[in-house]
Amino acid sequence: MRKEDTVKLISAEGFEFVIDKEAAMVSQTIRNMLTSPGSFAEAQHGEVTFPEISTTILEKVCQYFYWSLQYAKCCSHPYLFLSFDYVTVSS
Secondary structure, rough: OOOOHEEEEOOOOOOOOEEHHHHHHHHHHHHHHHHHHOOHHHHHEEEOOOOOOHHHHHHHHHHHHHHHHOOOOOOOOOOOOOOOOOOOOOO
């Protein structure tokens, strides 16, 4: 796979997820960063850093991108189970 066909998503801890660009484009926000005419740094380097998203959450986000890409055009899709046992909510 060519580098132009992938995007690197970087978590708050610095863990890097290299995923298909098509999967990353499921997110409108990431799509705007990578395709806008304003030349975001993300578009130039093919990397998007999420300083406030943990590795475990970003991993689930990446899984969702692939799930959505696979089942977006299908009228019948399996249930996507996301376990949030590790999520801590602080006030």
